[in-house]
Amino acid sequence: MSGTISHLSHHVYFWLKNPESKEDVAQLIRGVKTLTTIETIKGFHIATPAATEERGVIDNSYSVSWLAFFDNEADEHVYQTHATHLKFIADCEHLWSKVTVYDSVQTAE
Amino acid sequence: MSGTISHLSHHVYFWLKNPESKEDVAQLIRGVKTLTTIETIKGFHIATPAATEERGVIDNSYSVSWLAFFDNEADEHVYQTHATHLKFIADCEHLWSKVTVYDSVQTAE
Numbered sequence: 001m002s003g004t005i006s007h008l009s010h011h012v013y014f015w016l017k018n019p020e021s022k023e024d025v026a027q028l029i030r031g032v033k034t035l036t037t038i039e040t041i042k043g044f045h046i047a048t049p050a051a052t053e054e055r056g057v058i059d060n061s062y063s064v065s066w067l068a069f070f071d072n073e074a075d076e077h078v079y080q081t082h083a084t085h086l087k088f089i090a091d092c093e094h095l096w097s098k099v100t101v102y103d104s105v106q107t108a109e
Numbered sequence: 110m111s112g113t114i115s116h117l118s119h120h121v122y123f124w125l126k127n128p129e130s131k132e133d134v135a136q137l138i139r140g141v142k143t144l145t146t147i148e149t150i151k152g153f154h155i156a157t158p159a160a161t162e163e164r165g166v167i168d169n170s171y172s173v174s175w176l177a178f179f180d181n182e183a184d185e186h187v188y189q190t191h192a193t194h195l196k197f198i199a200d201c202e203h204l205w206s207k208v209t210v211y212d213s214v215q216t217a218e
Binding site: 002003004005008009011013029043044045046047048049050051052053055057058059060062065067069073076077080099100101102103104105106107 | 111112113114117118120122138152153154155156157158159160161162164166167168169171174176178182185186189208209210211212213214215216
């Protein structure tokens with residue numbers, strides 16, 4: 001984890017084809033770490049499910065959580081189309097079976 | 110948004126019974142804001158779906174995003190059982206139809 005909480009949060013959850021494979025999880029995390037060099041990222045958090053108590057509302061079925069903060073939508077667009085991001089997808093997309101992304105912007109109120 | 114990115118991210122997405130009701134959204138956001146006073150929260154981000162480009166992997170069907178950071182699981186437990194949190198649930202749970210929570214801890218690697 002590093003950096004600052006900014007206007008736009010980009011939170012990606014990865015479900016792997018082989019979630020039991022520690023090597024696959026490690027490979028994905030290594031890939032995600034390359035994303036942190038993209039200059040428009042203001043803060044980030046690379047994580048796996050916490051061992052918090054089981055509750056019906058908690059989804060802990062994913063393998064890796066990738067959270068990045070951006071100052072605005074334009075900065076996130078730079079990230080989406082950045083060569084480092086495209087290389088990450090090319091190198092790692094064979095590992096995952098599902099990806100869910102939530103992009104959220106700070107409320108004005 | 111405020112504070113720092115810490116070890117444990119607690120990200121909650123709320124789907125409302127009446128997502129078209131601006132008043133319901135505003136009431137939920139006011140409720141979420143009361144949570145920020147809980148002393149074990151190290152950083153937070155209160156948000157709504159961003160207007161980023163439509164892609165199949167993006168879920169923008171929720172109404173409100175509540176992201177809080179904690180130093181550890183014990184601090185999150187303090188939050189879960191805190192009177193302010195319980196009051197928030199009691200005051201606002203009639204507003205939502207679904208809540209999904211992702212608790213994630215920073216990778217050691």
